[in-house]
Amino acid sequence: MAESLNAKITALFDEPGCDTNVAKGEKARKKGCSKPLQPGAAAGGCAFDGAKIALQPITDVVHLVHGPLACEGNGWDNRHAATSGPELYRIGATTDITETDIIMGNGEKRLYRAIREVIERYTPPAIFVYSTCVPALIGDDINAVCHHATEKFGTPCIPINAPGFVGSKNLGNKLAGETLLDHVIGTMEPERSTPTDINILGEYNLSGELWQVKPLLEQLGIRLNACITGDARYHEVATAHRARVNMMVCSTALINVARKMEERWGIPYFEGSFYGIGDTSDALRNLARMLVARGAEADLIDRTEGLIKAEEQRAWSRLEPYRERLAGKRVLLYTGGVKSWSIVSALQEMGMVIVSTSVRKSTDNDKQKIKDLMGGDAHMVSSIPPREMYAQLRRGDADILLSGGRTQFVALKARTPWLDINQERHHAFAGYDGMVTLVRELDASLSNPVWEDVRRLAPWEQEDGEAEFDDEGVPALVPIG
Template sequence: MAESLNAKVAALFNEPGCDKNAAKDEKARKKGCSKPLQPGAAAGGCAFDGAKIALQPITDVVHLVHGPLACEGNGWDNRHAASSGPVLYRLGATTDITETDIVMGNGEKRLYRALREIIDRYAPPAIFVYSTCVTALIGDDIDAVCRHATEKFATPCIPINAPGFVGSKNLGNKLAGEALLDHVIGTREPATSTPTDINILGEYNLSGELWQVKPLLEKLGIRMSACITGDARYHEVASAHRARVNMMVCSTALINMARKMEERWGIPYFEGSFYGISDMSDALRNIARLLVARGAAADLLTRTEALIEEEEKRAWSRLEPYRARLAGKRVLLYTGGVKSWSIVSALQEMGMVIVSTSVRKSTDNDKQKVKDLMGGDAHMVDSIPPREMYAQLRRGDADILLSGGRTQFVALKARTPWLDINQERHHAFAGYDGMVTLVRELDASLSNPVWADVRRLAPWEEEEGETDFDDEGVQALMPIA
């Protein structure tokens, strides 16, 4: 299993579809995309975490973590990936390996018993089994156990070999895609097939975002064969090889899957975004164009343009009241991946100014799109230390911070509005309706009267002419206005 995993990791680091890897020499490619993590270290964002978050939105299967209890506790339900039906994916299942199991070599036995118990109790269409640092290091062969359990219980048991120490969360995303290609996709034929079947790759239905896009496709008669993996069902993913077109939402995570599906089953793919009005419209156009090229009725293009015109008109009429208040507002965008450029496009449509955007997890293609949108790379940043981010916000370089939950307290300490746009968010920002929601939330945060109150000096501070000091007693860069 170790040799197989090493070979798979090496192949992923040499992914032909990744422009960044293709530009490296052979020695640099062998090093991989990131420094491997130390086994058992609480580094966050490990390969196990990446595999789990990529596959957990498959809602009707049980996700079984073969490892210590803490691994499942850390990775369970860490995204608001919504389901329109089954909720089995929210079951926290683990073999709960202990020190005694490690010493006595009981890991594989515990795994087999766990598989049997899950099948007896829940009868899922499949079980996904995740290896972790501990079980990979002690040599538990989850492939062999899963093979035996699949034959014994007539239920697919899918091994996900992505222990945390092999690399980053992004590598875990890719290993999850490899597991689907090796064990799931192509193992079942769809009940029906149409000339307008598509797959969407790298969309996880966070806060129900997929449900803002799916009705638009249905209006055009386009059938979503499978979303990999948002609000997905196991049988949909298993028959995804019969789709006519793949739309890739996040190339950083699943470029290997898109490329191999094109090689094996001849499914063309393109990269697009559902964020922002123009990007949503372009996504619909590209889907229609590729479907017509694959044999769909030619009038699909005309109907797509008519729907785009109708939806854009409706969206802009709802956005117009916010334009005057948001135009010229400065935004510090601290995210990564596809959102490094897709959110930029959405905000620019409202006349907002992007101070800088993070490209920590972005591909070269993502970075090029940022340059095209913002006129060069001057606004692209990698990681910003919290102290530096705090200084920027205190200076007033930006009117609002858009980021994930990890940096919200930097903004709050700097007494600056903040809006969550990462995976923990509670609002859906995709599609035309999602753009309206995003703008409404931006306006609500920026116009909240609490910011004027928290920036105001207390009466005794005004009398004494005091300025603001940070928590460590270091004078801040500017007085509070």
Template sequence: MSLLKAKIQDVFNEPACEQNRGKDAKARKEGCSKPLTPGAAAGGCAFDGAKIVLQPITDVAHLIHAPLACEGNSWDNRGAASSGPTLWRTSFTTDLTELDVVMGRGERKLFKAIREIKEAYGPPAIFVYPTCVTALIGDDIEAVCKRAAENFGLAVVPVNAPGFVGSKNLGNKLAGEALLEHVIGTAEPDDAGPYDINILGEFNLSGEFWLVKPLLDRLGIRVRACIPGDARYVDIAGAHRARAAMMVCSTALINLARKMEERWDIPFFEGSFYGITDTSDALRNIAELLVKQGADPELLGRTEALIAEEEAIAWKKLAAYRPRLEGKRVLLNTGGVKSWSVVHALMEIGIEIVGTSVKKSTVEDKERVKQILKDDNHIFEQMAARELYAMLSEHKADILLSGGRTQFVALKAKTPWLDINQERQHPYAGYHGMVELVRQIDLAIHNPIWRQVREPAPWDCPPAVRQELPRTKSETATLHVVQEFAGTTAGDFGEC
């Protein structure tokens, strides 16, 4: 536990964080992440954060050393996609019981589980995650992993990020520490070249990195390792031989990028593949870093030629949507890097941003939002469901872009909704991804179902006044009873 405490303190003192640089020594030790309130882990715990970062490594077995419930709902917690191996989609757990805890059989059961996975699946590596229970009872997973690696001849990586130590974001960084300590630098690639890069913090959600990689391939730039999206263990083990790196989500793996720069002289920058302008800027920055690291300067010219070609194609496709979407109002309830990257992308085609959430965004993310929107009134830290519903029901936005948690608020307000978080079904990165995002927004806003659901129900319409045929006494009595029960007046319902 003392080793884990030291790692957490090191993450809190992250010098690459702009916010940390402005703090004094005492404030820096308190860290950036708020501690979890016991029993309130709705935003995700450290274990969840570590699993999110490492699970998209597709050929690795991910073993949860814990009671069954710790793994129950996290086997596929993000919509990352794989171009090959599917082992990462298989759940492995030691399934500790109360009797195992009382009798102290946790370490023995973990060793046995590692052996069974090795014999049944033969993966290149096994990642072992302790949770609150196994960390509190003191199971020494590092010792077990070391012994198992020696006995079975494969990498067994301990990921020390039990849930109680902090937030999901802290777990992201602890996962990066595990990669630095046990994986990166353990294999030497025999084909390293001057055009090799790493992409950090890219999860390949809905396969969207596959819309960006062909652009890099056309420039002759090889992605040595994409961490973690669609990654392979051996690629990450040789990631230290890349010449440059791009950080897609700084809140997750900034410590990984900074330490790789210190150890292996791999410069990095933070960028985004959302939107036409941001994608072009990212390609330029990658090319410039590679040239500074020794690549042929002609790469810069080829990059500009590719950008000009792809931008022309994308703007031509977007021109068809501009008359239909220009002036439409979008409310963005997300966070992190999307709080500014998606905002910038949508404003490029004339869409008005009426609000964007900066929950889980860094200080740098918030500054970018302010620079883009130039109005703090459109920025909110978080919005309660009641406030969100009031805003949508008053028609202050034409569509809500958010995650699945708030989709029913939009549906109740009879407002179009589009998922742009990790559960999304469509890729939105790169030039083609931007066109797809605009197409999905257009389909959602102009779907005829919204006109139908907004029409008043028949029972809310005023009754029609028409001449009625004479009724018998029994018919009249029956009608009065029905009307009294339904709370209506004489006459049939009319059309609205």
């Protein structure tokens, strides 16, 4: 297992579909995408976490974590990846191995019994078995156990070899994609196939975002064969090789899947986004154009343009009341990946100003898109230390911070509006309706009267309007009114 995993990781670091790798020399590619992790450095974002994030939205299978109880952790809700039916992906199955199992070498037996119990209790179409650090270190062969269980019970048991210590969350995403290619995609044939079948890769249906896009496709007669992996079913992923076109939403995570599906089954792919009115329209146009080139009826392009015109008109009419209030507002965007440029496009459509955007987990292609959108004003940062972010917000460099939950407290301490746009969010921002939701949430946060109250200094904090400075040299907030 170790040799196979090492070979797979080496191949992923040399991924020809990744612009960053292509730009490197052979020696640099062999070193990998990042420095080796120190023990504990990957906590909260390890390879196991990345693999489970990528695969758990397959809703009708059981995701069985082979390891200590803590590794299953907060996997139940899986970042609000919503389902339209099965709930099996949320049961939080784990072997819960203990010190006794480790010392006595009972890990593999415990895993086999867990698989048998899951099949007897839930009869799922498949079981995804995740290796974690402890069983990987003591040599548990989950490949052999899964192979034996598959033959014994007739239920596919899919081994995911992505223990946390092998690398980062992003590497875990890619290892999950390799698992789908090795064990799932292409193992079943669809009951029917149409000239307009597509797959969407790297979309996880967070807060139901897929459901804001799927109706648009249905109106055009485009059939979503498989979403990998948001609100997916096992048989959909297994038959994904019969689609005509792949749309890649997050190339950082699953570019290897898109490239290898093109190599093996001749499915062309493009990278697009459903964030923002313009990007949603461009994605629909690209889908229509590529499907027509692959045999769909030629009038699909005209019907797509008609739908785009109607949806854009409807969206802009709903956004018009917010434009005057949001135009010129300054935004500090601290996210990564596809959102580093797709959210930029969405905000610019409302006349907002991007102070800077982070490019964590962003590819060279993502960065180029930021430059194309922002021109000479493109201010990209890899990371901002909390102290520096706090100082920027206290100085008033930005009117609002858009980020994930881990930096919300920096904004709150600086008494600055904040909006969650990362995977933990509770609102869906994809598609035309999602853009309206995003703008409505931005306006609600910026116009909330609480900010005027929390910025007002108490009488004993300042007298006669004299400026005060905190221990970081940042001017204190002045009285309002």
